[in-house]
Amino acid sequence: MWSRARTLFLRVLEPPNHNNASLSQTFTPGFSFHTLSHFQEKDGICPKPLITFVLGGPGSGKGTQCAKIVETFGFKHLSAGDLLRREMVSDSEYGSMIMNTIREGKIVPSGVTVKLILREMKSSDNHKFLIDGFPRSQENRIAFEQIIGAEPDMVLFFDCPEEEMVKRVLSRNQGRIDDNIDTIKNRLKVFESLNLPVIDYYAKKGKLYRINAVGTVDEIFEHVRPVFEACEHEAR
Numbered sequence: 001m002w003s004r005a006r007t008l009f010l011r012v013l014e015p016p017n018h019n020n021a022s023l024s025q026t027f028t029p030g031f032s033f034h035t036l037s038h039f040q041e042k043d044g045i046c047p048k049p050l051i052t053f054v055l056g057g058p059g060s061g062k063g064t065q066c067a068k069i070v071e072t073f074g075f076k077h078l079s080a081g082d083l084l085r086r087e088m089v090s091d092s093e094y095g096s097m098i099m100n101t102i103r104e105g106k107i108v109p110s111g112v113t114v115k116l117i118l119r120e121m122k123s124s125d126n127h128k129f130l131i132d133g134f135p136r137s138q139e140n141r142i143a144f145e146q147i148i149g150a151e152p153d154m155v156l157f158f159d160c161p162e163e164e165m166v167k168r169v170l171s172r173n174q175g176r177i178d179d180n181i182d183t184i185k186n187r188l189k190v191f192e193s194l195n196l197p198v199i200d201y202y203a204k205k206g207k208l209y210r211i212n213a214v215g216t217v218d219e220i221f222e223h224v225r226p227v228f229e230a231c232e233h234e235a236r
């Protein structure tokens with residue numbers, strides 16, 4: 001039963017006529033796919049993927065809180081930044097482009113990022129996804145909807161003052177090429193000009209949960225917890 005459900009789920013994520021969607025395929029705007037909800041209505045067998053976008057400025061604590069959500073609620077965590085960093089150090093033809101883009105604090109072309117996310121979703125046994133740090137622009141958002149054929153069920157926004165974000169990033173100490181003051185300044189500008197409109201878009205759609213991201217990790221998680229408890233309750 002599960003393997004049939006899984007096959008069906010993967011079929012939904014698979015673009016028609018693109019059975020082996022690879023990263024080198026170019027993103028074609030307007031190319032449409034079956035939507036996940038449409039498929040579920042038709043078939044009723046596969047568990048509908050539950051997609052949560054996790055947004056917030058650099059250092060707002062997205063990754064830290066995602067780890068706690070995974071631990072408590074069993075989601076699959078997909079950090080777009082981590083996927084890009086992994087691609088960057090692989091043999092990918094996009095490696096140097098990704099490295100330069102991250103170093104400048106800019107946004108990698110949507111087609112590349114969405115296909116990395118798609119690949120992870122397809123290979124996961126889980127149907128509950130936390131997509132961290134994506135979409136970073138309206139263009140990213142539209143590409144996701146077109147390539148994956150789905151919208152998020154909910155969107156978390158970790159709202160944190162700039163000063164606190166800068167302090168956290170500068171003391172992160174994980175050797176990231178973008179954890180320096182010049183790149184942080186650019187990332188904050190990109191956050192304001194390109195990410196905030198996405199956050200605003202989901203607020204208007206009634207999908208946004210704004211979380212106060214100031215406090216200890218545990219205090220913040222106590223704001224996050226009820227969102228997922230309510231979601232579990234609804235799924236019952």
Ligand SMILES: Nc1ncnc2c1ncn2[C@@H]1O[C@H](COP(=O)(O)OP(=O)(O)OP(=O)(O)O)[C@@H](O)[C@H]1O
Nearest residue numbers: 057058059060061062063064168169172215216217
């Ligand atoms: N509530 C908190 N208080 C203090 N430090 C925190 C808190 N949450 C996370 N941190 C620390 O701040 C740094 C940034 O956190 P994290 O990596 O989770 O942020 P992020 O939003 O994923 O950042 P980025 O967008 O740059 O990936 C990490 O070193 C983390 O340990």
Ligand SMILES: O=c1ccn([C@@H]2O[C@H](COP(=O)(O)O)[C@@H](O)[C@H]2O)c(=O)[nH]1
Nearest residue numbers: 080081101102105106107108113133134
């Ligand atoms: O969807 C995305 C996600 C990330 N990037 C680039 O990666 C860095 C780091 O991302 P984090 O989420 O902070 O780990 C980001 O500044 C972008 O340069 C991207 O282009 N698209």
Ligand SMILES: [Mg+2]
Nearest residue numbers: 062063079081
């Ligand atoms: Mg992160």
